Amino acid sequence: MDQSVKDAIARWPDVPAVYGWLSLDGRGRWRLHPQGQATAGGAGESITNTQILDFINRNYEHDDAGRWYFQNGPQRVFLRLDAAPYVLRLSDDSHGLLTHTEKAVTSVSAWWLDDAGQLYAMTPLGPGIVLDRDLSALLENLTTRNGASLLDSLGPLPADETLQVTWPDIYPAAPLQTITRKDIAQRLGFDPNPGPPQ
Structure with missing residues (x-):
């Protein structure tokens, strides 16, 4: 978080949060x-101004209730998440994942494959969905515990079973499970559409 934002919070600690704008x-x-x-x-x-985008990316946070927000000076701007708190893409050198805020994903503790074929990852930064255009390339890098390609091994995975997968030399083994889209936010621990307190 920017120091100027921290200073603004300290000066004006009681600015009401807003909902519905982002x-x-x-x-x-x-x-x-x-x-x-x-x-x-x-x-x-669409927000296209690069300075504004960089400012939002640097000041993107979440609270203990799993509500994600942009800290705009002293004011929290809670936001709706259409997929997950982070959108993950392959890094330019294809040696790991980056968030939409350009932060490197250093590890993945769990993977989920939903009923629409979307892949999610739990990272130290928070949960993210893999960008659809990078999904095939990522799946080509993942292997099962015995070293077989995940794409070659992936068949119907029962809901109560997990498959250990790894990205060799990038991410150690982590469980892959199936999940229904309607359960993603609850299982991954985020509020997709926070509203003001009632």
């Missing part, structure tokens, strides 16, 4: 909702 889509794009209606759905407007 969302993160499934491709890692920040979207502005000028009418404050993100919690009701809708695509919103």
Whole structure:
């Protein structure tokens, strides 16, 4: 978090949080909702200014309740997550994953494959969905415990079973499980659409 943001919080600790103005889509794009209606759905407007995007990326956090927000000076801007708190892509050298905020993923403790074919990972930064355009390339790098390609080994995986997978020399073995899309937020521990307290 930027020092100027920390200083603003210290000066004005009681600024009310806002809801409904910002969302993160499934491709890692920040979207502005000028009418404050993100919690009701809708695509919103793309944010394209690189300075604003960098500022949001540096000041993106979450609270203990799994609500993700952008700390805009002294004010928390809670946001709607269309897929997960992070959108993960292959690094430029294809030796690991990066978040949509350009942070390196140093490890993965668990993988989930949902009923729509999307792959999720639990990272030290928080849970993320693998960007769809990088999914095939990532799956080609993952292997089972015996060294076989995950793509060659992946068949129907029963809901109550796990498969240990690794990305050799990048991420050690971690369990891969299936999950239904409706259970993702609860299982991965985030609130996809926080609203104001009632």
